[in-house]
Amino acid sequence: xxxxxxxxxxxxxxxxxxxxxxxxxxxxxxxxxxxxxxxxxxxxxxxxxxxxxxxxxxxxxxxxxxxxxxxxxxxxxxxxxxxxxxxxxxxxxxxxxxxxxxxxxxxxxxxxxxxxxxxxxxxxxxxxxxxxxxxxxxxxxxxxxxxxxxxxxxxxxxxxxxxxxxxxxxxxxxxxxxxxxxxxxxxxxxxxxxxxxxxxxxxxxxxxxxxxxxxxxxxxxxxxxxxxxxxxxxxxxxxxxxxxxxxxxxxxxxxxxxxxxxxxxxxxxxxxxxxxxxxxxxxxxxxxxxxxxxxxxxxxxxxxxxxxxxxxxxxxxxxxxxxxxxxxxxxxxxxxxxxxxxxxxxxxxxxxxxxxxxxxxxx
Amino acid sequence: xxxxxxxxxxxxxxxxxxxxxxxxxxxxxxxxxxxxxxxxxxxxxxxxxxxxxxxxxxxxxxxxxxxxxxxxxxxxxxxxxxxxxxxxxxxxxxxxxxxxxxxxxxxxxxxxxxxxxxxxxxxxxxxxxxxxxxxxxxxxxxxxxxxxxxxxxxxxxxxxxxxxxxxxxxxxxxxxxxxxxxxxxxxxxxxxxxxxxxxxxxxxxxxxxxxxxxxxxxxxxxxxxxxxxxxxxxxxxxxxxxxxxxxxxxxxxxxxxxxxxxxxxxxxxxxxxxxxxxxxxxxxxxxxxxxx
Amino acid sequence: xxxxxxxxxxxxxxxxxxxxxxxxxxxxxxxxxxxxxxxxxxxxxxxxxxxxxxxxxxxxxxxxxxxxxxxxxxxxxxxxxxxxxxxxxxxxxxxxxxxxxxxxxxxxxxxxxxxxxxxxxxxxxxxxxxxxxxxxxxxxxxxxxxxxxxxxxxxxxxxxxxxxxxxxxxxxxxxxxxxxxxxxxxxxxxxxxxxxxx
Numbered sequence: 001x002x003x004x005x006x007x008x009x010x011x012x013x014x015x016x017x018x019x020x021x022x023x024x025x026x027x028x029x030x031x032x033x034x035x036x037x038x039x040x041x042x043x044x045x046x047x048x049x050x051x052x053x054x055x056x057x058x059x060x061x062x063x064x065x066x067x068x069x070x071x072x073x074x075x076x077x078x079x080x081x082x083x084x085x086x087x088x089x090x091x092x093x094x095x096x097x098x099x100x101x102x103x104x105x106x107x108x109x110x111x112x113x114x115x116x117x118x119x120x121x122x123x124x125x126x127x128x129x130x131x132x133x134x135x136x137x138x139x140x141x142x143x144x145x146x147x148x149x150x151x152x153x154x155x156x157x158x159x160x161x162x163x164x165x166x167x168x169x170x171x172x173x174x175x176x177x178x179x180x181x182x183x184x185x186x187x188x189x190x191x192x193x194x195x196x197x198x199x200x201x202x203x204x205x206x207x208x209x210x211x212x213x214x215x216x217x218x219x220x221x222x223x224x225x226x227x228x229x230x231x232x233x234x235x236x237x238x239x240x241x242x243x244x245x246x247x248x249x250x251x252x253x254x255x256x257x258x259x260x261x262x263x264x265x266x267x268x269x270x271x272x273x274x275x276x277x278x279x280x281x282x283x284x285x286x287x288x289x290x291x292x293x294x295x296x297x298x299x300x301x302x303x304x305x306x307x308x309x310x311x312x313x314x315x316x317x318x319x320x321x322x323x324x325x326x327x328x329x330x331x332x333x334x335x336x337x338x339x340x341x342x343x344x345x346x347x348x349x350x351x352x353x354x355x356x357x358x359x360x361x362x363x
Numbered sequence: 364x365x366x367x368x369x370x371x372x373x374x375x376x377x378x379x380x381x382x383x384x385x386x387x388x389x390x391x392x393x394x395x396x397x398x399x400x401x402x403x404x405x406x407x408x409x410x411x412x413x414x415x416x417x418x419x420x421x422x423x424x425x426x427x428x429x430x431x432x433x434x435x436x437x438x439x440x441x442x443x444x445x446x447x448x449x450x451x452x453x454x455x456x457x458x459x460x461x462x463x464x465x466x467x468x469x470x471x472x473x474x475x476x477x478x479x480x481x482x483x484x485x486x487x488x489x490x491x492x493x494x495x496x497x498x499x500x501x502x503x504x505x506x507x508x509x510x511x512x513x514x515x516x517x518x519x520x521x522x523x524x525x526x527x528x529x530x531x532x533x534x535x536x537x538x539x540x541x542x543x544x545x546x547x548x549x550x551x552x553x554x555x556x557x558x559x560x561x562x563x564x565x566x567x568x569x570x571x572x573x574x575x576x577x578x579x580x581x582x583x584x585x586x587x588x589x590x591x592x593x594x595x596x597x598x599x600x601x602x603x604x605x606x607x608x609x610x611x612x613x614x615x616x617x618x619x620x621x622x623x624x625x626x627x628x629x630x631x632x633x634x635x636x637x638x639x640x641x642x643x644x645x646x647x648x649x650x651x652x653x654x655x
Numbered sequence: 656x657x658x659x660x661x662x663x664x665x666x667x668x669x670x671x672x673x674x675x676x677x678x679x680x681x682x683x684x685x686x687x688x689x690x691x692x693x694x695x696x697x698x699x700x701x702x703x704x705x706x707x708x709x710x711x712x713x714x715x716x717x718x719x720x721x722x723x724x725x726x727x728x729x730x731x732x733x734x735x736x737x738x739x740x741x742x743x744x745x746x747x748x749x750x751x752x753x754x755x756x757x758x759x760x761x762x763x764x765x766x767x768x769x770x771x772x773x774x775x776x777x778x779x780x781x782x783x784x785x786x787x788x789x790x791x792x793x794x795x796x797x798x799x800x801x802x803x804x805x806x807x808x809x810x811x812x813x814x815x816x817x818x819x820x821x822x823x824x825x826x827x828x829x830x831x832x833x834x835x836x837x838x839x840x841x842x843x844x845x846x847x848x849x850x851x852x853x
Contacts, residue, residue: 389848
């Protein structure tokens with residue numbers, strides 16, 4: 001005799017117990033600590049903070065642990081927490097020119113004031129598995145020499161050097177009284193202003209932006225980019241509390257900033273000059289910052305009088321699909337029961353087939 | 364290096380690449396598809412050039428690696444170390460001493476000889492890519508030698524700017540048949556490709572293409588009768604060696620418009636200085652602070 | 656009962672294939688130039704040391720190989736190539752990526768081999784032709800890529816119609832087959848890009 005399926009609650013509880021068990025893994029091995037994640041999987045933590053839009057290493061590490069290392073799931077966890085936080089105010093714009101630099105490179109000049117600082121980079125490593133790392137403990141421990149690369153004095157930005165000669169478009173500062181857009185409070189509208197576009201890209205999925213940025217390098221919306229400057233280090237965050245009326249330092253962030261310099265041959269109103277694409281991430285997120293800068297520049301096609309023709313230049317296509325929490329949710333919602341709709345489709349398809357058969361046999 | 368073959372690649376991969384190189388030589392300027400491998404350096408960082416070099420190099424070769432004309436740029440150092448480690452061959456910074464020169468973005472100033480092979484690292488091998496993004500289309504265009512779009516594009520430049528505004532990766536016509544991307548070398552270097560005594564090989568790892576220009580082959584930069592090809596010139600000489608006929612890098616010396624112009628080819632510059640040539644050593648000023 | 660003994664291949668497969676390749680690369684990029692492939696071992700008749708070394712360096716199971724009757728009939732030679740190269744031996748010339756001709760006088764016309772397609776001219780055959788002798792101070796006048804002003808090439812024991820075939824092959828450019836002549840330990844190449852005049 002057929003019995004309709006019930007007991008969803010029990011099934012879910014059992015599934016969650018299994019998940020918790022799987023997350024913990026074999027209990028013969030010690031559990032991983034948040035400190036270990038934050039220190040030794042720091043780039044995972046940085047990505048989760050960036051796309052999760054919340055700068056908190058400990059919470060991001062917790063999200064990574066809870067999500068079993070699934071970073072998109074961890075980003076989701078952090079976003080869901082972030083949304084519950086009260087909003088105290090808007091900080092002053094970050095002054096990345098005053099960054100205490102750990103890494104700073106320019107591809108456009110061989111040498112320049114402030115010099116090239118390689119910093120902690122995978123670049124120029126040969127990607128050969130280091131089997132010494134496979135051993136327990138810390139076989140090739142590096143002496144704690146601090147961070148000798150850190151540069152304290154103010155290092156001029158490469159775009160400022162070009163700006164000096166009038167070779168790069170002026171970055172027109174926004175009206176300081178105009179409120180900065182915030183996607184988390186106002187839904188996206190089109191055409192979107194650059195502040196909102198940048199916020200969208202900063203929260204956007206690294207993989208998606210990487211692919212889009214890459215497509216612009218392969219002829220789908222070419223922007224002829226040069227990595228004018230990539231810098232990573234610490235910046236101060238300042239807030240002007242209403243009650244005080246002057247800026248106070250509320251803490252430091254590590255950020256990665258990329259300024260792309262792009263060829264621009266001029267238009268009816270603009271002389272030939274270089275144009276800009278901008279990328280910024282929390283923590284060390286160079287690949288994302290670079291991809292973001294490419295996509296930012298591609299999205300500026302209309303304002304620069306270029307004919308949009310490629311996916312990366314299509315504002316609606318890009319901005320609606322960057323968010324991996326939205327995308328992951330909707331793609332995976334296909335796992336949910338859809339049997340009521342599907343039943344409707346079954347009925348329709350059967351009817352249509354019957355009609356088609358009738359027409360064929362002419363009865 | 365323990366656990367790896369001479370020059371990293373296995374022999375079967377080398378054979379495949381060698382066959383592609385021979386076909387590339389037989390059809391100068393035509394891009395031969397090849398089964399590019401993952402290398403221990405990232406795509407876009409010279410994997411094409413590295414695979415070509417790894418397939419041609421032997422124990423008796425002397426290798427020079429440059430990036431932007433310089434031997435001491437980070438990526439050049441990294442690639443040179445890779446080959447020193449995987450082949451044990453002798454490496455050099457002297458252009459004349461090298462039997463194989465792997466390069467990114469420059470051709471050395473000193474003329475190359477018939478005993479040398481120049482291996483270019485190529486990011487985008489397809490010269491028509493900026494005009495037509497689809498491989499299916501560009502392949503037909505090459506098959507039919509249908510290069511009108513390229514001339515239209517260059518002509519649009521002239522209509523807008525009064526000159527051809529392409530300054531690097533300036534397209535060339537090879538052996539009067541194939542339009543070819545010279546890789547992102549400055550157009551300053553284009554004339555060196557024409558009838559060069561050395562064999563020129565081009566490797567694009569990510570895009571999986573190899574192409575070649577045999578010695579003494581016609582390589583003509585595309586232009587128009589009334590707008591002939593012109594290479595870059597500088598009003599300054601190299602501040603270190605005083606050279607007036609080398610490609611110059613602009614080094615920023617301060618944030619008030621100070622610039623120094625120095626040879627991009629570090630070996631060429633050093634050799635000139637060793638021979639007693641001297642530059643002014645002084646920076647020049649550009650921009651708002653300069654008296655123009 | 657012991658089977659026929661297969662002669663050894665290259666003494667040092669890694670170093671020797673590299674040097675043979677550099678030899679043929681030199682020859683192909685400088686048409687008409689005679690390159691001496693030094694230090695080769697013996698090859699089973701009727702293969703010349705140079706033709707055998709070219710196969711050992713370039714041919715493998717990815718490259719269908721066509722052998723003329725002289726090579727295919729000389730049991731030692733065919734087994735040698737099958738064993739060391741592992742390449743499928745095809746019956747029809749047009750199916751081959753590499754072809755080895757030991758009896759030049761009896762070879763099929765060059766047009767029997769695959770010239771590639773206009774979209775993929777690289778997918779064409781390389782034909783190794785064994786000849787009695789090569790000289791670069793007499794014979795046909797060559798010009799084109801790889802040749803500074805003019806090169807000369809005389810091929811002794813060539814098929815009677817060789818130079819007509821070569822001219823027709825050049826007429827297919829950028830399609831066409833590429834030829835490597837082998838005489839003893841010496842080779843010279845004629846890629847499709849070379850123009851030939853009597």
